[in-house]
Amino acid sequence: MNSVTPEQYQSASEIADLVATREISALEILERHLNKIEEHEKDVHAFNLVTINEARAAAKETDKLISEGENVGPLAGVPVAIKDNLCTKGIPTTASSKILEGWNPPYDATVVRKLKEAGATIVGKTNLDEFAMGSSTENSAFGPTRNPHDLTCVPGGSSGGSAAAVAAGFAPIAIGSDTGGSIRQPAALCGVVGVKPTYGGVSRYGLLAFASSLDQVGPFATSVKDAAIVHEVIGGYDPLDSTSIKQAPNSFVNEIDQGVKKLKVGIISELMGGIDGITQEVIDQTNIAVSTLSNAGAQVEEVSLPAALYCLSAYYLIAPAEASSNLSRYDGVRYGLRVDGANLQEMNVNTRTEGFGDEVKRRIMLGTYALSAGYYDAYYGKALKVRRLLAENFAELYKDYDVLLSPTSPCTAFKLGAKVDDPMTMYVNDVCTIPSNLVGHPAMSIPFGSGKDGMPIGVQILAPPMKESVMYQVAHTLEKASQ
């Protein structure tokens, strides 16, 4: 197996401590990571762009501030990779689409601004499935990313570049976006921690919209504590995002060690064999996580989430419907690609036909169909009602349980090319992660053992809205047990 993962990861919190106390410079930390990128990026292809010059300038600035006795943030000198669907001022942002090639956003996404203010060094823009539509990062206009644990396998998606960058040791932290599992599933397949915060808990300002009622920005890290630290940095109310929650929680690290005694944990039976296609080894590993929590003092019971059976169908109507509307802005007028035509409509058609890849076209057409007269009630309307049922199912469960547990991905990382010609088979990869997006709840994946093929398996922890603290406590308990 051709693997490029490091023997050991250095945590973001350790780096920030060393840099802040001047044991090591931010620049030296950066150079070490740039060396790793230099060595293995040609095999992994985690990045669309490595911003070497900007990163060196930022690291030097951090070192200068520290030498002047200035207070630097909790991510001082920590290299961070940013998914290429988040705006970075003056730095190309492509969403891995030809339609945006060469576009330099005139502003930073709020999460990017907050990371910089916290002292982080932005090292580059990571590859993704075009406009975050996919589960393998094979739908990128710039070629696929490979899984650092086995270069013949996919890293998952759509934030596959971010997950791979962390797994390969290119950066201890990466940022992704999660619309149906696009942070958690690649985190599981690459053996790293990935968090989808509560909807509205992290600003979406500067995130290129895919499905606005589902999209959420979150961190990748090599430890639960690092993920919680980054979540604290990027979370909180943002007046620039009209769906931002005023009381968004942003304090998680202090309570991370509280353990799971007295907590009630529900295991979602539909995702433990109730739905076809979830492999036995993933279910077995989730059951080991269940015993671990039980041994640590939690009360664990199997529970039912009946609407979960219909989530895949509902999601693949709702997300394309929203996407078909959001992506109408790519018309060749204001930014990115224009392919000329005799009149406005012909120019629009030429631009979109040449600029979008197949999966994006598929979803735009699916969404347009689901919203069209005569089909709206049967498809989009029905899907919204399933969403309500699901929210009621969750609300009922959370009266009795603190968190829920399930696998993250139905299987370990698959080979490149294995599913790319069959969209429906690819969509099943999201079956465990979609429910949290539909209701806007937080959920995270942590690495927990591996499969027969030696590839990482992830366990998913789901929590009620704004209750990330409990989610991190459970994750931290499982993490300690698996080390």
Place this chain on the structure above:
Amino acid sequence: MSDSISSDEVKHVAHLARLRLTSEELVTFTDQLRAVLDHAKDVEALELDDVEPMSHPLPIENTMRKDIPNPMLKPSDFLPQAPAVEGGRFLVPKILGEEE
């Protein structure tokens, strides 16, 4: 149960979405969209008359800010990014009138 999507419908939807499909693409996309819509028949078949649709996870209506001027992007920040510009405005091909 309604029929799955036909290739004529796919052609129509592509037109609405301002996309052009080759004849091979029309065949492939029709098959693929049909597979997804066939899967969605489980949802289509549910009796949900008394369930309220839920379009968004948060029960928010309108989000208004105070009417105070804030710094914002200037045309000079974004016009250079546009494919064609004239006189400080986005330039597009002819919209109305006969084609040449």
